[in-house]
Amino acid sequence: MSGARRWTGGRHRASMFGARPYDLGVEPEPAPEPAPESPPQPGGTGVAQVFGLLRPYRGRIIVMALMGLLGVVLNAAGPLLLGRALDLIFAGSVSRNLPAGVSRDEVIAGYRADGDDTLADVLSTVDLVPGSGVDFTALGRLLAIATVLYLVASAVKLAQERMAARAVQLAIADLRERVQEKLARLPLAYFDRNPRGDLISRVTNDVDNVQQTLQQALGQLVTAPIAVIVVLGVMFYVSPLLAVVVLAGVPLSGIIVSRLVMKSQPMFERQWAATGTLNAHAEETYSGHSLVKVFDQREGAERDFDANNENLRDAAARAGFISAAIEPAIMFVSNLTYVAVTAVGALRVVTGNLSLGDVQAFVQYSGQFSQPVGQLADASGRLQSGVASAARIFDFLDAGEQVPDTGIPVQPGHLWGRIEFRDVSFRYDPEKPLIDHLTLMVEPGSTVAVVGPTGAGKSTLGNLLMRFYEVNSGRILLDGHDITRLTRADLRSRTSMVLQETWLFAGSIADNIAYGREGATRADVAKAGWATGLDSFVRTLPDGYDTKLDEDATGLSAGERQLITLARAFLAEPVLLLLDEATSSVDTRTEMLVQRGMAALQAGRTTFIIAHRLSTIRHADLILVMKDGDIVEKGRHDQLLRAGGVYADLVLSQDG
Template sequence: MTPRDLAEANAGVGQVLALLRPYRSRVILMSLFGLVGVALNSVGPLLLGRATDLIFAGALSRGLPTGISRDQLIAQYRQQGQDTLADVLTTVHLVPGGGLDLPAIGRVLALAVVLFVAASAVKWAQDRMATRVVQSAVADLRAQAQGKMSRLPLSYFDRVPRGELISRVTNDMDNVQQTLQQLLSQLITAPFAALAALVFMLFVSPLLALVVLISLPISGAVVSWLVKRSQSAFDRQWATTGSLTAQVEEAYAGHALIKIFDRRAHAEAAFDMENERLRETGARATFVSAVIEPAMMFVSNLNYVAVTVIGALRVAAGGLSLGDVQAFVQYSGQFSQPVGQLANASGQLQSGVASAGRVFELLRAPEQQPDPERPVPPADVRGRVEFRSVSFRYTPDEPLIRDLNLVVEPGQTVAIVGPTGAGKSTLANLLMRFYDPDGGQILLDGHDISRMTRAGLRSWTAVVPQDTWLFAGTIADNIAYGREGATREDVIAASRTACLDPFVRTLPAGYDTMLEEDASIISAGGRQLVTLARAFLAEPRLLLLDEATSSVDTRTEALVQRGMAALQAGRTTFVIAHRLSTVRHADLIIVMRDGRIAEQGTHDELVRSDGPYAGLIRAQAGAVRKV
């Protein structure tokens, strides 16, 4: 891992923990709970060691003769040459002939039980608080991601696959949540627990504590080596997860075409290849992370062996009691467990940091230009639109619109025609401020639309796109989306204008027919009629129809044209069409070619001029005859 990678990883950890900043008061309270729980747990081994000493002393005392003191018994054993037994007895509170002190043992064990129960209750309260904090923090992060996506320019969504975005706000977000949930309590409690265990180990036996501490640098070196290698593996894993999600989303959206062109084997092969990549990267990341725990366990087991052997020798030498060794072994476990938890958590943390990095990359993406602080909306929109020396390009080296000038008077219907890629739909995107022009101005009633708020501009505009968008809900809900507070009568009136009402009446549930997200239960023409009705309901001053009748049959198109004529009355309308039969009655026809206006005029004027428009008519007529 390079220094730059390490700096980015540390920054990622800081970003993950920064999610908890709004809840620092709760985190502080959780820390206090953790301190209390650690303190209660840390006293337990001393009490259990005391109980062991009482039981051991009672068992030895029962078989000894009465009437002799412990010191006399020890001196007697030394005179007999049994120095080891004498040394062991110096660590035991003997009462020759006394037997087990059951009341004392009971008091010690009862106190230990009370402490352990209290520690469990505190731990439960801490975990409950951690769950609430994590859920709240991740909910805030989801809200930030959702708000960010609403502020991103359309160019971002053109550049980033939808599946990749879905993966970031679902898979990566869930991984961040799981990481925080798993780590929050451990990161707070584990350092305290390790420190408390170390203090008690030093209190019981500094020599044995030194034995345990010798292994700490070894553990640290092993964990550091493994963590450095796991970070890049987790980065690749979650990047591959996003790529696979994008591929699945794309295949699902186009499943009909995949079947039509018999490309199922190709789609499955592409999926299998990406899935195999994810398997390999996931297995590598998980393996490197999973090695941390057994490595720590191995070092911990070596500690147990060393502590047991040296502790037994110290008991034999009279330096420690049997209860002290027992307590120290427990403290050694209490020290190794949080250190192992922190080491094991580092692997999970690397996974969470990788996912958090992808989420924060979304949050750092450049946003669309903000609305002006002092917007200048027209007092009453009449619908005069002017393109003044407008130029635009999607990519820096490929200009699309070049020095375009156009004036559309209020109430006019302007048709924009031309070959694919000529810039027809781009004009609509610029007028709606989905994109801003690189040069020139677009004026609405004499006001530069860049000085208006996007919401204000779009409140006067309705768009019927070529690609219909319907959401899961009833047909009535989808139509009512065009105007807030629309009544059922408004919905039916708009549906009648769009020639949708007869079709809806044929459905068993009528306007209450439920549509899924893809609205597959109705035809493409039916979906387009729903979007038309939605636009009619909005009652806009500007109407943009982007191939609005491309999916309806000829008879329905004629009906829709009459409805559209009623809708267009008194409104400025832009009609983008390939089918020239839909634009012959427009007030003005603009022929686009290579990002410029090749010619303009009425249908009759352009036919007489025998220019590009007449060529398009002849080309379509020839195509129809061939069919």
């Protein structure tokens, strides 16, 4: 059973990902980690990295390339056949008006004798059969073959696109798996220092954009180079001069594409960064909607949204415009090439160097050559957007990970709950000490309350006990076992947490309670509800434990929501219990009800209570007073009051 099953309530800050469904309310907000806890994985950014996602499916890509080659060859054969068909029609039309019994050479010689050398040159390029007319049998055969070739080429293209779509979807599914696994390996500090909205944007919008880029560009980038090579070879076979004319436009196209791509790349990077910023603002404003309303910050939030939205609009418009300008620029160069091919081709026909069908075929080849060149240019523009998103994704995948579990973990079996902090030091920021050389022994089954001003390091103890953060020095022992020798899943499966802000998910009350232990029965759920005082309230509901809740548990009071999390924690049967401000958000009457549930939950378990409301911890076995990361006082309630120190001042300030 995973450790997540034991996290029973608290601030829901990134539950979508499953890696951090709860926050311990660290005081103060942690600064960035001093160093990654494990070395980042190597990786670069760029087109090679984007297409590196397809490496496991290179067999499919090779088959796609072979299919692309077949399709290009079939398409390249079409213009030759159509050119021959045009020559048949032209020769037949001319032959019909010539007297039968005269040879082709005699006809051409007659035109030259009459001084019509141009017509003689044109006719020398076709097979004249004077008096015969158009050979419709041969013409039909050519057209039928061309039709079959084009049909087969279309079928091959369809199969190729299907295979490309499949390869891309498999690669993106692998990427999403990597992202999900990465989320589970990231330390808590990563989520503390990165806005949730930007993180969501990376693992959703950016992944979707990479998918779309690959989907649109893969087929083009596989087929287009093959088409350029094959068509260029056929063009040189038909007319080397016209092939050189077509090639003359390639350098100009290359210069245009490279300049536009260089300009679009920074714009796409800005666009996707702005998308993440906008999503972060929207998510924070939505999740903190009540806070925004209470402090009358709606106009300020709207101004920030408008500013972020305008920034995104500007970046997206610029990136889209520059990227979209590639295709019309290439079309302009292609049209110039058409004009040159037509003019030079006409001159070659009238001089007898090419037939009319050859020119017609070459015009088609010019289009077939310009199309893949344009596709490559278009794909280059699209790739800039995908590369910008991929850079954000791989930056996330390269983030430092939490220290991995020990290779041969301790399997302690039954635990009693003795906790020992042995010379523990920890700080979020290397320049700001928090806990220095803390030593503490907590006996099994005892209740320890931790109090102190904000930022004293109270919640940090819970962070360290759960290994959300690793100690900088010293050791934490659970029944004599260093907790770093246990797997995180084992450690957290023996621990339950109930925090200030309850975390419930959409489902029934029974579902929310049963989340505390895998395989829990309805009887187990009812027992947990009865033990924590929830049962009497649930039975007043028409559907009882089957009452459906939305994610915010609308219709339930804060105390009722907290009782559900207490029942969930009770069902988990933990050895160690952490209660972090569990009653600070409820009224006094509800607090009494919650305290009864907490008392049932604490029975026989080692319990740490982190509290600002000191009335809730008067009966604790041990009260620790923390200040600046150190334990400045410890003892029972009465002892600390008589001492007249920091604790007494805190009690008097609340009672007064």
